[in-house]
Amino acid sequence: VVGGGVIGSSIAYHMAKNKMKVLLLEKGRLAGQASGAAAGMLAAQAETDGKGPLYQLAKESRAMFPRIAEELKELSGIDIGWVSGGIYKLALTAEEAEALRQSAAFQLERGDRAEWLERQELLSRLPALSETVCGGLFLPEDGQVSAPHLSLAFAKAAAALGAEVREFVEIDEILCEHSRVIGVAAGGQPIYSGTVVVACGAWSSRVLSSAGIELAAYPVKGECFSVVTHKALLETTVFTDSCYAVPKAGGRLLIGATMEHGTFDRAVTAGGIAALLARAQALIPGIARAEWEQAWSGLRPQTPDGLPYLGSHPQLDGLLVATGHFRNGILLSPITGRLIAELAAGGEAAELDPFRPGRPLTLRKEGGTIASYH
Ligand code: FAD
Ligand code: GLY
Numbered sequence: 001v002v003g004g005g006v007i008g009s010s011i012a013y014h015m016a017k018n019k020m021k022v023l024l025l026e027k028g029r030l031a032g033q034a035s036g037a038a039a040g041m042l043a044a045q046a047e048t049d050g051k052g053p054l055y056q057l058a059k060e061s062r063a064m065f066p067r068i069a070e071e072l073k074e075l076s077g078i079d080i081g082w083v084s085g086g087i088y089k090l091a092l093t094a095e096e097a098e099a100l101r102q103s104a105a106f107q108l109e110r111g112d113r114a115e116w117l118e119r120q121e122l123l124s125r126l127p128a129l130s131e132t133v134c135g136g137l138f139l140p141e142d143g144q145v146s147a148p149h150l151s152l153a154f155a156k157a158a159a160a161l162g163a164e165v166r167e168f169v170e171i172d173e174i175l176c177e178h179s180r181v182i183g184v185a186a187g188g189q190p191i192y193s194g195t196v197v198v199a200c201g202a203w204s205s206r207v208l209s210s211a212g213i214e215l216a217a218y219p220v221k222g223e224c225f226s227v228v229t230h231k232a233l234l235e236t237t238v239f240t241d242s243c244y245a246v247p248k249a250g251g252r253l254l255i256g257a258t259m260e261h262g263t264f265d266r267a268v269t270a271g272g273i274a275a276l277l278a279r280a281q282a283l284i285p286g287i288a289r290a291e292w293e294q295a296w297s298g299l300r301p302q303t304p305d306g307l308p309y310l311g312s313h314p315q316l317d318g319l320l321v322a323t324g325h326f327r328n329g330i331l332l333s334p335i336t337g338r339l340i341a342e343l344a345a346g347g348e349a350a351e352l353d354p355f356r357p358g359r360p361l362t363l364r365k366e367g368g369t370i371a372s373y374h
Contacts, residue, residue: 001025001197002171002184002207005035006147006329007322008199009154010337011344016161018341023193024155024163025186027170031151034201034329037298038147039224039246039256042331045114045139046087046239050106053354054307058328059112060351061335062141068334069145076156081146081249087237088117088126090136090283096241097134104137113140128233128284136238144237144246147330154333174198174211174319181211181318195344197320202264202299204309204323213315216361217324219264219299222257223272227290229253234284243279245287252293255280261302268295302326306364310336310355312343320344321357 001012004026012024026032041047042065044058069082091097104114115138122136123129159165173185174196183192200207202219228251237246246254258272273295281287301323303309308324322340325332339349 001199003199003201003204003323004030004155004165004167005033005199005201006031006038006151006154006333007035007201007325007336008197009035009151009158010333011197011199011322011340012158012163012165012337013154013161014337014341015344016158016163018345020341020345022158022163023191024158024165025169025171025184025191026165026167029167030155030165031148034298034300035151036148037222037224037296038330039244039254040081040145040147040150040330041087041237041239041244041246042143042145043087043139043239043328044142044331045107045112046089046137046142047327047331050103050110052307054328057335057351057355058331061332062143064334064338065143065145072150072153072157075160076153078149078153078156080150080153082143083145084141084143085236086138086140087142087144087239088122088136088138090122090129090238090240091134092132092240092242092283094134100135100137114138115140126234126236126238128286129238130283130285132282142237145330146248150330150333154337171207172210174207174316176211176316179316181316195318195320197322197340197344199322201301201323201329204301204321208313208321211316211319213313213319215309215321215323215357216304217309218262218302220302220326221260221263221266221297221299223268223276223295223297224254224256225273225276225295226252226254226293227287228293229286229290233286233290238283240279240283243276243283245280245284253287253290255287264299266297266299268297272297300326301329303361304363305361307355308332308336309357310340311349311352311357314356314358
């Protein structure tokens with residue numbers, strides 16, 4: 001398994017759980033890229049539009065968290081900070097309020113829980129919010145985890161089950177013979193394996209190009225910051241189309257995130273953080289008096305149609321791809337790990353059909369929560 005983010009680590013964990021012999025290779029530190037930068041929201045209902053194939057997969061993955069939290073704690077000793085307290089998805093304009101009401105109706109029809117709250121009811125539940133909010137949806141089944149802890153816990157639990165985990169090993173080539181994968185090479189040294197899983201996040205296209213495979217995928221940079229208060233400003237995550245605030249342990253409030261397409265530069269910019277701070281303060285005025293903690297960034301792996309690539313690659317036997325989880329890789333990590341491990345063991349996973357690498361791509365419309373903003 002190439003790539004020690006949450007996706008590669010979850011795949012390694014699930015493979016080890018299925019008693020496969022696994023080697024997990026990471027070019028830097030485990031969880032050193034997007035997976036360590038993420039806010040950790042399990043926003044199956046708040047972040048997907050409810051209509052595409054991702055919605056079902058996201059809900060299935062969200063439902064795996066209570067069990068995963070227990071398993072990982074037992075095997076790795078790491079508490080992933082799973083909280084199922086819901087997410088408030090807020091409307092800042094009358095138009096957004098109407099769109100959220102429709103989305104609630106749609107989700108209720110599908111048997112999912114979603115509660116529309118008028119402005120006064122919302123403000124009585126969340127007094128830290130600005131009076132300018134128009135209303136919001138309460139999505140009680142969404143939740144959150146600590147993303148870096150989850151990612152490291154998967155890797156450590158994989159090791160506890162017998163997987164070999166190596167950091168600071170950069171794969172520069174996928175080795176093939178005829179139309180079959182035979183391993184990878186790092187620093188000119190071959191490492192042989194009948195199955196190779198590429199889970200390199202925003203770098204997956206680069207790694208695959210060494211085997212002559214073109215995969216349309218690109219990075220979308222996100223900048224975040226955190227503040228600390230003695231008395232928590234929020235008990236529950238709030239989410240809008242332009243920023244979100246996620247309460248963490250110890251009075252920390254994590255604010256995310258900018259979106260900048262197509263750059264591998266992870267610099268945290270004054271402009272990016274200033275724009276985000278202005279949006280967050282307009283939503284939660286008390287942030288102005290909170291103590292500054294830190295700012296950071298990460299590169300989300302995105303695809304042209306907005307769906308991840310999950311499954312066997314049609315060009316090379318033995319090659320599996322698991323990338324392109326964009327804004328939802330933390331949420332989707334348990335189900336991705338489970339299904340890719342099943343495929344690697346020779347099984348089938350029909351629910352991955354809409355996500356197969358090599359599918360014809362339809363360009364995704366920009367808009368809603370995936371709009372480009374900085
Ligand atoms: P990564 O974590 O980037 O891991 C890929 C790994 O591959 C890297 O560690 C890299 O070093 C390694 N690699 C690359 N090339 C090689 C090579 N040649 N050899 C060896 N190793 C290699 N998702 C959610 O579900 N909820 C959220 O709230 C959320 N918030 C986010 C907030 C921000 C600011 C960002 C940036 C992302 C957020 N995401 C969130 C998205 C989530 O972080 C990603 O979808 C997820 O982390 C992708 O995981 P990954 O393992 O594919 O990628
Ligand atoms: N899912 C939140 C983000 O990607 O910023």
